[in-house]
Amino acid sequence: MWWRCLGSTPHTEVFASHRNARLTVHGRRILVERVAAEMGISRPTTHKWVRRWRAEGDSGLADRSSRPHTTPHRTPAVVEAEVCRIRTVRKLGPARIGPVLGLPASTVHRILVRHGLNRLAFLDRPTGRVIRRYEHARPGDLVHVDIKKLGNIPHGGGHKVMDRRQAMDNKLATTDERRSCKPVIGYSFVHSAVDDHSRPAYSEVLPDERRHTAAGFWQRANAFFAAHGITVQRVLTDNGSCYKAKLFTRTLATAGITHKKIRPYRPQTNGKVERFNRTLLDEWAYQRPYHSNDERTRALADFLHTYNHHRSHTALGGHPPISRVNNPAGQYT
Structure with a gap:
């Protein structure tokens, strides 16, 4: 081995046993330089790896951190603590x-x-x-559920499509309900469920947020996740009345699912579905003008398919949510 010729070893004595030996000090230098040149590395780098291999064996060839052992000019811990205090x-x-x-x-x-x-x-x-940001290790370990309230669109379109006078005429033609002499179009409620680990989403536009509606939505959402091979273990909701109802908890318990609720006034805990709601508004509800509520509702299916199968997700390294669902078996064990 060529590296045995780099220091004082028994082989060196043999190689340099007479004056005309090929591997004299000059010959060894040529050998090292030629090997280093063949590998495209410098002599100092060659000597470094040989030295580490001799001292530590194969383990010495592993990469090491370039971080210095000491940083004498680093800001004192007391000053850093004061910076953090002022910031917070x-x-x-x-x-x-x-x-x-x-x-x-x-x-x-x-x-x-x-x-x-x-x-x-x-x-x-x-x-x-x-x-504190977190992500559960397996699909189905936790599913976030929430409801987003949206104003209905009158037939023919609202003020985002046409001038306000025509929009008011459309409202008057759409509904007979009045409040303070003004037409009441009402609201739609978008129920959504997002898996914490893999991020696929399921949503429905429903007429209210009552307990029976919420329980029925979850049964269909659970079937959606099951169809994608996700077995739901826990569901996280806010403290809305429909989620506090015993019917919703019983619906989960029947399927062997644990119901967890966030701490009051802490929507950040349910942040993944809250962030999905914002995407829902930007890329579906307000993405383009709609001429009716039915038109907007029909567009939801296309948005969900794009979101789950094609839209890149920053938390998933630029891949769509379906990439984490269709992974080889055993990845999450």
Whole structure:
């Protein structure tokens, strides 16, 4: 082996046993240089790996972190703690925290990044605490369920399609119900369920948010997840009256599903379906003008197919949710 010629080993004595030996010090240098050139690496790099291999064997050939053992010029922990305190209490940015503590704004920014405080969106505004983000390990471990309320669209279209006078005429022609002499079009309720791990979504536009409606929706949503090979273990909802009803809890229990409710006034806990609701509005409900409520409802199926099968999801590395559902068996064990 060529590396045995790089130091004082018994082989060196044999190779250099006489004056005309090919592997003299000069010959060894040529050997190392030629091997290094053949591999496309420098001599110092060659010596580094040989030295590590001799000292540690094959384990010495593994990559190592380039992080220094000590950082003498790093900002003291006390100062970093004060930067974090000002950030969480006063919600100030690096440009304003820097002058307060006598630090460059760039240093403050690096400290905030190191502690996960560089974006105010990472903080709970009322308490200043870092929002703990989580993801369950398997599809079906937790499904988020919520309801989004949408105003109905009169036949012929509302004010987003035409001028307000014509929109009012459409409302008058659509309904006979009046309140304070004004037509009442009413609302639709979009019930949605999103799997915590794989993110596929199921939604329906329903006329209300009563307990029987919510329970019926869940039975159909559960069938949707089952058809995709997802066995639901737990369901997370807010504290709406339809979810607090015993009927909804019994419906889940019948299927062997545990019902969990978020802490009051903490919608962040149910954040995955809340974020889906925003996407639902941007890319379906308000994506284009609709001329009737039925037209908007029919468009929901196409949106859901695109969302589940084609739309890239940042939390999934740019892949659609279906990519996590159709994975080889045993991946989640």
